[in-house]
Amino acid sequence: MTIRFSAAYGGKSPAIVRALCPSAPLGAVNDNGCRPILGGSARRAIAAYSEQMHLPMQAANDQRMLTEALRHFARHGLSAAAHARENAEAAKAASDEEACRWWISICRQLDRRMADALARKIARHG
Structure with missing residues (x-):
């Protein structure tokens, strides 16, 4: 099968110009930035809670955790983080620290x- 390319006249085809929304940015942006967003007090609160609960600050490399997070996401879709937060709050209310x-x-x-905000909330309220 032959593939042919024909460049648009003037650099933009009229169909694409009509389809583009000038108010919407086209570039992807990482909203986490390169530096930590949390201030010193928030970082200390999370560290204190993590230390108290023997929770590692960074569990991203844990393969089992990642697998379970992906399964949870598959079940709940875009609301998976909110469901996990609700489960954590319910476990805390039931005094199940491990859960x-x-x-x-x-x-x-x-x-x-969301997880950092929840950790701060739990650290404040015990």
């Missing part, structure tokens, strides 16, 4: 900011 740590770690795999 709470597990669900915070799952939540951290899916949405770091």
Whole structure:
């Protein structure tokens, strides 16, 4: 099969110009940035909670955790992090610290900011 290429006249084809939305940026952006977003007090609160609960600060390299987070995401879709947060809160309410740590770690795999906010909330309220 022959593939032929024909460049658009003037650099842009009229069909594409009509389809583009000028107010929407076309480049992808990493909203996490290169530097940590958390301030010193938030970072200390998360570290204190992690140390108290014997929770590693970074569980991203744990293959089992990643696998379970992906399974959880497959079950719940885009609301998976919120479901993990709710499960962590329920486990904390039931005084099940191990399950709470597990669900915070799952939540951290899916949405770091949400998990960090939950860790701060738990650290504040005990």
